[in-house]
Every structure is written in structure tokens, then in C-alpha cells.
Amino acid sequence: MTPTPRRNHRAVRTAGAGAAALLALSACSSSGSHSSSTKPDSSASGRLSGTVTVFAAASLQESFTALGKQFEKAHPGTMVTFSFGGSDSLAASITGGAPADVFASASPKTMKIVTDAGDASGTPVTFARNQLEIATLPGNPHRVGSLKDLTDKDLKVVLCAQEVPCGAAAQKALAASKLKLTPVSYEQDVKAALTKVELKEADAAVVYKTDVHAAGDKVEGVEFPESADAVNEYPITLLKGTQNTETAKAFIALVRSAEGQTVLTGAGFLKP
Numbered sequence: 001m002t003p004t005p006r007r008n009h010r011a012v013r014t015a016g017a018g019a020a021a022l023l024a025l026s027a028c029s030s031s032g033s034h035s036s037s038t039k040p041d042s043s044a045s046g047r048l049s050g051t052v053t054v055f056a057a058a059s060l061q062e063s064f065t066a067l068g069k070q071f072e073k074a075h076p077g078t079m080v081t082f083s084f085g086g087s088d089s090l091a092a093s094i095t096g097g098a099p100a101d102v103f104a105s106a107s108p109k110t111m112k113i114v115t116d117a118g119d120a121s122g123t124p125v126t127f128a129r130n131q132l133e134i135a136t137l138p139g140n141p142h143r144v145g146s147l148k149d150l151t152d153k154d155l156k157v158v159l160c161a162q163e164v165p166c167g168a169a170a171q172k173a174l175a176a177s178k179l180k181l182t183p184v185s186y187e188q189d190v191k192a193a194l195t196k197v198e199l200k201e202a203d204a205a206v207v208y209k210t211d212v213h214a215a216g217d218k219v220e221g222v223e224f225p226e227s228a229d230a231v232n233e234y235p236i237t238l239l240k241g242t243q244n245t246e247t248a249k250a251f252i253a254l255v256r257s258a259e260g261q262t263v264l265t266g267a268g269f270l271k272p
Contacts, residue, residue, distance in 0.1 A: 049077035050244045052251050053099060055090040056082055057106035057165065057234065058189040059130060062214045063267040064104070064255075070263075071254055078247055086164045086189035087111075094119050094239065101248040104236040104255070106130065106190075107165035111235045121242070124235035127256050129270040131231050132169055133209045134222040135197050142203050147173060147224045150204055151181050158196045158205040161186040166193070169230040170206040177226050194219065208232075213268040231270070 052071075056064050061084045068080035083090065083100070087110035094100055095117040103120070104127070105111040111124050136144050142155060150157045159181070160167030167186065174181055184202060187193040194211045196202040198218045212221035236255060242248050254260050261271060 047077065048075040048247045048250055050247050051079045051081060052101045052244055052248050054080060054082050054102040054104065054251065055094060055098075055100045056084055056102075056104040057087045057090070058084045058191045059106055059166070059208050059210050060084065060104055060234070061191065063210070063264050063269070066263055067254060067260055068251075070259070071251055074254075075247070075250065080251060084189075084191075086161070088113070088163045088165075089188065099241075100239055101242040101244055102236065102252060103239055104234060105165070106234055107168065107232050108235055109168070110165060111237065114237070114239070119240055121238040121240045124237035125252075125256065126233045126272040127236050127260070128234040128264050128272055129231050130208045130210055130234065130268075131270060132166070132173060132206055132224075132227040133212050134204055134224060135194055135207050135212050135215065135219040136204045136222055137197060137200065138217060138220055140220045140222065144204055144222050146222075147177055147206075147226050148179060150206070151179055155204060156184045156202045157181060158185050158187060158193045158202040159183040160190055160193050160206070161188055164189060165232050166190040166206070166208060169227075169232050172230040173206075173224075173226040176229050208268075210268040233272070234269075 054064065064082060068082065071080055072078055087105040087107060090103065091105065091110050091113040094103055094114050103114055114120050115124065134144055134150065136142065144150065159170050162168055162171055185196065187196065190207050190211055193205040194207050194215060197205045198215065209221070212219060236252055238248055238252060265271060
């Protein structure tokens with residue numbers, strides 16, 4: 001079981017996904033020292049400052065880490081910290097009082113947990129979409145070519161837990177195909193499912209295209225047509241109780257901007 005996400009107080013490091021886009025973007029960004037202040041800048045210049053804490057779905061780790069670094073470069077004196085994990089666990093943490101400024105979920109259903117609890121400020125907006133893909137061992141030694149192939153009893157297959165967006169999407173694709181699949185384990189977020197394949201503890205896993213992309217040559221991706229019927233929308237929202245409203249809003253604006261979309265699509269996400 002993935003533990004309840006804890007607030008990460010370290011500045012984010014640029015991830016591989018979207019790095020090429022960031023190299024071009026960084027050329028037009030200003031530079032400066034970071035500030036550990038958690039309060040917004042109140043100077044006459046109105047310059048953004050302080051820390052923004054973002055709770056984000058595990059599948060966003062590479063692209064959001066890259067965007068966080070870009071944000072810090074563009075706004076000296078700011079710091080973006082992240083907690084990545086299963087969207088359902090993150091939503092439960094938020095409604096349980098965990099301090100955060102922004103929530104980016106892998107599905108409207110898990111976002112609804114937060115909005116129904118009255119913890120969102122404003123209406124969540126979809127900023128990206130993601131599609132499923134099968135991750136197999138490098139070289140695809142078991143010759144997996146379809147979703148149906150995963151039902152082979154000799155294959156060790158891993159799925160995300162059904163309450164997690166990637167798991168719900170996988171179940172939707174299986175139901176549409178009238179297939180039944182008994183995995184060797186259900187994982188609490190998509191990165192955990194992918195890791196099982198990377199460590200050769202499983203032969204295949206149903207994850208997102210973005211995760212296969214981020215894994216590079218550690219896995220091989222197999223597309224399947226049923227995934228088109230189970231595309232997840234990713235909403236983002238400002239959270240109530242934030243201590244740094246303007247800086248949090250600016251980070252959301254970056255995610256939704258042309259620059260943000262370049263990073264996201266470069267990581268394999270679909271446009272909203």
C-alpha cells in the first residue's frame with residue numbers, strides 16, 4: 001500500500017519528461033535566488049514569492065516536476081513542492097486537512113471528493129487527458145499484442161486498484177471488451193504498477209501512455225484500441241485555505257498555458 005502522501009519540503013528537480021521543451025523555455029526566463037518564505041510578496045512590485053504546495057496524481061510526476069522548475073526560474077523567490085500519489089489518497093488527505101494549495105487529479109471522480117467536501121476554491125478545470133497502454137518487459141518476450149492477451153493465466157499482470165483512476169479506466173476497458181482479468185496484485189498508484197514490471201516482478205501492467213514514455217527502455221509499450229473508450233480527464237483546482245493564493249494561481253496558469261501544454265504533450269498527455 002502506498003502511504004498517505006506527505007508534504008515534500010525539497011525544491012523539485014527537473015524530470016526527463018518535457019526537458020527538451022524546458023530548455024527552450026528557460027532561455028526567456030529570469031533567474032535569481034529562492035526564498036523559503038511561505039507568504040506571498042506584499043511589496044509594491046507585486047512580485048510572486050513564497051512556497052506553493054501541489055498535490056498531484058502520480059502520473060504527473062515527470063511533467064509537473066519540470067513545470068515546477070520552470071516556474072521557479074520565471075519567478076525568483078518562489079518554491080514549488082509536490083506530493084505525488086494515487087488521486088484517491090491525495091483527495092482523502094486534502095479533505096482530512098493536509099495543507100496544500102493546488103490539487104491536480106487524474107479523474108473528475110476523485111476531484112469530486114474534494115469539491116463535495118467544500119475544499120476547492122472555484123471550479124476545477126481540465127488541463128490534460130491521458131490514455132492507457134500496456135507496459136511489458138523490454139522486448140515484449142511474452143508477445144503481448146492485445147488486452148485479451150493479458151487474460152493468459154500464465155502471465156503475471158498488475159493493475160491499479162479500482163478506486164484509483166488508472167484502475168477504474170482499466171476496468172472500464174475490460175468491461176467494454178467483455179474480458180475478465182485476475183491480476184497478481186492491485187497497486188495504489190500507477191507508478192507502483194509500472195515498477196512491478198520494471199523490477200521484473202510482473203510480466204505486464206496496464207498503465208498510462210505517459211508512464212510508458214517516462215520509463216524509457218525499462219519497459220515496452222503496447223497500444224490497444226479499447227483504451228480509446230477509457231480516456232481520463234485531468235482537472236486542476238486552487239484549494240481553500242491556501243496561504244499563497246496569487247502564487248498558486250500563477251502555477252495553475254502555467255500548467256494551462258501554451259508553455260505548460262508543450263511540456264505535457266511532450267510527456268505523452270493528450271490536450272484537454
